[in-house]
Amino acid sequence: MLMRLRWILSPIGALVLMAVPHHLAAQIPFESSTGPIPYNGQYSRGQDVVPSYDGWKANPDGTFSMYFGYMNRNFEEQLDIDIGPNNNVDGGDRGQPTHFYPRRYWFVFKVVVPKDWGVDKKVTWTLSIRGKTNTAKGWLQPDWELSNEVMMENVGAGNRDPDNEAPVITGTGPQTISLPDTVTLSAVARDDLLPRPRGQRNSGEAGVEAQGLSVQWIQYRGPGAITFTAPTRAATSTASSRSVTSTTVAAFKVPGIYVVRAVASDSALDSFHDITVTVK
Numbered sequence: 058m059l060m061r062l063r064w065i066l067s068p069i070g071a072l073v074l075m076a077v078p079h080h081l082a083a084q085i086p087f088e089s090s091t092g093p094i095p096y097n098g099q100y101s102r103g104q105d106v107v108p109s110y111d112g113w114k115a116n117p118d119g120t121f122s123m124y125f126g127y128m129n130r131n132f133e134e135q136l137d138i139d140i141g142p143n144n145n146v147d148g149g150d151r152g153q154p155t156h157f158y159p160r161r162y163w164f165v166f167k168v169v170v171p172k173d174w175g176v177d178k179k180v181t182w183t184l185s186i187r188g189k190t191n192t193a194k195g196w197l198q199p200d201w202e203l204s205n206e207v208m209m210e211n212v213g214a215g216n217r218d219p220d221n222e223a224p225v226i227t228g229t230g231p232q233t234i235s236l237p238d239t240v241t242l243s244a245v246a247r248d249d250l251l252p253r254p255r256g257q258r259n260s261g262e263a264g265v266e267a268q269g270l271s272v273q274w275i276q277y278r279g280p281g282a283i284t285f286t287a288p289t290r291a292a293t294s295t296a297s298s299r300s301v302t303s304t305t306v307a308a309f310k311v312p313g314i315y316v317v318r319a320v321a322s323d324s325a326l327d328s329f330h331d332i333t334v335t336v337k
């Protein structure tokens with residue numbers, strides 16, 4: 058979920074520079090596990106969010122991880138849906154997001170199921186907003202098995218190295234603050250230096266992704282907006298740097314329990330570090 062800058066047309070017709078997540082490769086009509094979703098034109102606001110089942114991986118201990126993502130059909134509006142009847146996985150909380158950035162995100166969270174789960178048994182994520190209820194149903198269908206290569210292909214990574222492993226990210230533990238205090242959060246990402254930078258390219262070439270390793274701060278959960286009052290992204294200055302550290306200051310207006318997510322990206326695969334911040 059590395060952000061990159063992209064020129065878009067604003068509702069008033071002016072070109073504005075907006076930070077847009079790079080995993081939002083235009084996927085219209087968006088194909089979900091429940092079938093294609095009709096293309097209704099481009100909306101900046103007022104649309105719903107559709108959960109997606111993005112596939113599964115076998116874990117070394119015999120369990121399985123089912124991966125879910127989403128498509129916020131708005132081009133600008135961020136949405137919030139609290140955990141509960143309108144945002145639940147089989148009726149409960151399985152670590153799904155409550156804050157939804159515009160457009161498509163893959164592999165946002167995973168649900169681990171036991172080794173004896175069986176092929177046909179479903180895990181269902183339900184999202185309801187604006188009178189529309191959408192579901193994503195995960196199951197261990199063989200065709201939906203994931204590898205790093207498939208994951209890179211799905212997110213549209215421009216540089217897919219079959220040996221690439223995702224970055225490893227660590228960071229600040231859980232925090233508790235009292236308003237109006239802010240909180241300083243840090244994360245360190247390390248990587249295997251893959252994918253290797255491709256040869257000399259023109260910086261203006263379409264589809265070229267920034268090379269190297271980055272850490273991006275985003276809101277994952279919370280009852281109100283989070284303002285990151287320091288730079289929200291840090292990147293290695295060269296493609297040969299093996300680690301990057303990012304520190305941000307997060308500010309809140311509404312008490313409650315938040316999850317701030319640090320996203321490490323090597324430009325092809327992501328890893329997350331989630332920090333729970335209790336705001337009193």
Ligand SMILES: [Ca+2]
Nearest residue numbers: 222249251323
């Ligand atoms: Ca890597």
